[in-house]
Amino acid sequence: MKEPINPAGYVSIIVPVRNEEENLVPLLAEIEAAAAGLDKPWEVIFVDDGSTDNSLDVIRGLARGKPHVRYLSFACNCGQSAAFKAGFDVARGDVLVTMDADLQNDPADISAMLALYEAGDDMVIGWRACRRDSLAKRWGSLMANRVRNSFTRESVRDTGCSLKVMRASMARRMPMFTGMHRFLPTLMKLQGAKVAEVPVNHRPRRYGVSKYGNWERLRAGLLDLVAVRWMQSRWFTYDIKESK
Template sequence: MDDCSTDNSLSIIKKMADDFDEVRFVAFAENRGQSAAFCAGFDAVQSDIVVTMDADLQNDPADIPDMLAAFGDGCEMVIGWRAKRKDTFIKRISSKIANAIRDGIMDDGVHDTGCSLKVMRSDLLRKLPRFKNMHRYFPILMKMQGVLIREVKVNHRERATGVSKYGTLDRAMAGIYDLIGVKWLINRHIEFTVKEKK
């Protein structure tokens, strides 16, 4: 999935798609943000399982086999846990503050909601409510569907390319706005059990 990246990732993906029939891609006409990119990818995927990760080389693909091994046996989502983060000091502090606020308002029970390395069931992902920054709330949104989540400690590397857009004041304000909205969604969530139907 390419969200109009300014690096060379799209041309690399196109070359891979030419060389391997299994590789397909979706490229946006304009930048629409990470959540929109995820949703477009979820709609296009043809497998039962989705593995997500960023293209900035901070995630390590070598962690995927361990995450797939943790998937199944009732578990429908596996989240990467960057136990030893290689981010800047400011980004680590911003993340700690944001996580503390989020945990105080709604505890999703995971250590690292921000890690893009995740394994999830594609049919459940397509049922999630869609909104800007929804990717920050995948765990709680999946839990609303009764999903069992496991965490796997993963490697984390220093950013090799691109510039982080997180940690600025405008994003912090947007995060608070989103948090209020997701809390409302959780409180208004409908659950029911069908006794019988014809």
């Protein structure tokens, strides 16, 4: 049997949290159930992004007595990109998994995504083939994805899906900026990463409300598109032939 190209030794699951107090207990239970079948060490890192509800108290309770549950808490709201970056920096794993805290991503998909990673991909991104959101949100996401792909010369089906698996060493080398989370596949490809997409389960939100609307996404994304396109044109890599 052919050995996996990218054996995952330790998996870090990074979850940004912004006012999701009702979702956190069932989310951790689902993560623990999914991780039990991975047959490898793992951790989950909750990054509280300045929540104004009881999310931080819930996270503290979840982490009590559980060494596989870690958390960070920002002093104020910094955004999802900052939360991912903070998680990348403290993660112990050589493989990172990112996901939302709203229970719309399904932790049960992680195992199949890790299998693709271990077969040779540097990044595996979820594609919400059957979105369980409002028509307005689905339309806004579709339009944003088309504009983003056209401007960055990409063909990614669903950059907005937070459920992703990626090589930690490459993720930590990505240039970080506000809005970075919308361009993770493109930023990984700048380093030569092999990126795969896989359909994943998507569920309706049970508790809480979405933190962003279509206009907020559009306004925030326009300048980011220019920045990423500039990076694509100026990015360079090199291989060391010899050194002493």
